[in-house]
Amino acid sequence: MMGKRRGNGIAQWPAMERPRERLLQEGATALSDAQLLAILLRVGRQDASAVQVAMDLLRQLRGLHGLAHCGLDELCAIPGVGSAKAAQxxxxxxxxxxxxxxxxxxxxxxxxxxxxxxxxxxxxxxxxHEIFKVILLDAKNTVIREETVSEGSLTLSIVHPREVFTLAVRESAASVIFLHNHPSGDPSPSPEDHQLTARLVAAGEVLGIRVLDHLVVGDGRYVSFADQGWLKEGGGIA
Structure with a gap:
């Protein structure tokens, strides 16, 4: 915790306690989350320095994770953070x-x-929101390219095998990996995820293109269909 100083401006602090100067001398890793955020804010408000505003912001939003999730309106509602700072x-x-x-x-x-x-x-x-990706691979499991197939709510109608495998055939892919996220943070596959995967695997079998895996990504964890043994024999990553 920083001791009380005369005045609220960072300019009144000793040079090596100012966030920007510390970063230039010691590197970014030497700074706290609030100090790094203060460099983006540049100035505080009338009754608080940029570091104090940054600390208020992190406290109200519950840390960097909350900061990443919040909207512009939430940021602008915090005293000392206007639209320009929120955009930065x-x-x-x-x-x-x-x-x-x-x-x-x-x-x-x-x-x-x-x-x-x-x-x-x-x-x-x-x-x-949910985003569904396909990764195209050659016979050695090296990446040819990746493509976002759909964004929004994941449903059987939005992700259609025709779209996915038209791209795979055009790129002469030997296999594919599917990947999508769950905004809830829980990567447990839904019944719809299982149904969609089954449809995609079946379509791949007809075309001779293997589905190696389908990853569902959550907050800090994931579920792999291949690792769980949910794909037919021949799937999985070698």
Whole structure:
């Protein structure tokens, strides 16, 4: 906890206690969540420094996870955070997501469901809607490309085998992996998830394209159809 200082402005603090100066001298890892957030805020409000506003923000939103989930209106409602600062915070969070969840590079070899979870979790965990992806692989289980098939509520009508396998045939994929998120945070597959997977596996068998796995991603955990033994023989990641 920071001691009481005369005045509210960060400019009055000793140089090495100011967030920006500390980052330049010691690196970003030396700063607390509130100090990093204060650099984005730049200035506080009349009765509080940027760090104090950042601490208020994290307390009211229950940490960084709450910050990532909140809407712009929620941010703007916090004293000292207007629309411009809220936009800066949201932009920084989205950049972080994109760095961690950049598209899988062509030629990347997929070795396990854990590989996929580590790659996609940072982006999918905070989405408020469902997104369904297909990853196309060659005969050596290396990535050809990935594609978002649908966004919104996942239903049998939205994700149609025709759309998925037209893409796979066009790219000459030997196998595919499906992946979608549960905004609730619970990755337990629903009956609809099981039905959809069965339809996709059956369509793949007709075309000679193996379904290696279907991952359902939640908050900090996931369920793999292949790991659970729910796919027919021949599925799974080698």
């Amino acid at each position: 915070i949201k932009a920084a969070i989205e950049l972080g997501r994109r760095v961690l969840a950049a598209p899988l590079s062509t030629g990347t070899r997929i070795r396990s469901s854990t590989d996929l979870f580590k790659h996609y979790h940072p982006h999918l965990r905070d989405l408020r």
